[in-house]
């Protein structure tokens with residue numbers, strides 16, 4: 001029995017309808033359950049003895065000024081994962097970060113959640129972000145996926161573009177509906193012997209002054225902790241360099 005060309009095309013179409021969603025769901029499942037824990041473990045090992053402050057979603061108007069001033073007075077530098085749709089129109093704020101010695105990395109263009117959009121849409125969001133970097137004469141070397149979502153497609157896309165794929169070890173909780181206590185965050189970093197902390201540098205609604213205050217209070221308290229415990233305050237690029245010089249795997 002021979003299969004007609006039309007029949008074959010129909011069979012391929014039907015297989016695609018079944019296979020593509022399966023590949024997508026499989027890619028999310030493997031990214032979340034296998035790749036993500038491995039990345040976090042590696043990051044926890046690499047950041048022992050260090051404090052890395054990371055700020056997502058900027059540049060912002062109100063928050064960035066307060067954060068930068070605080071870091072400046074404490075002689076600390078951090079890594080800022082910029083949302084390129086915001087960076088596009090705020091070049092002077094990006095320049096301010098560079099002038100102060102902070103590391104600039106990318107957080108995509110439009111902050112699309114890779115678990116909620118098609119793989120090609122999430123990858124396109126990453127590429128669109130890189131296009132904004134390139135247009136501004138910046139070369140991003142690190143990528144933090146929006147919401148910390150890890151899928152096989154976005155992970156491979158970032159790696160193929162030569163970017164490191166950065167998560168965090170501790171969440172400051174500054175985007176939670178109720179922020180945890182500052183002491184709770186400090187205790188967690190202390191008991192882990194250091195870590196990479198997720199904070200945010202974006203202007204929130206005026207009724208979230210508590211969250212903005214929390215970002216600043218956690219920053220100050222963690223810098224106090226680092227001074228007490230002798231943790232090196234590093235940017236993500238410094239952490240990668242330190243790992244390379246020790247001959248251990250880069251986070």
Ligand SMILES: [Zn+2]
Nearest residue numbers: 056057146147
């Ligand atoms: Zn974000």
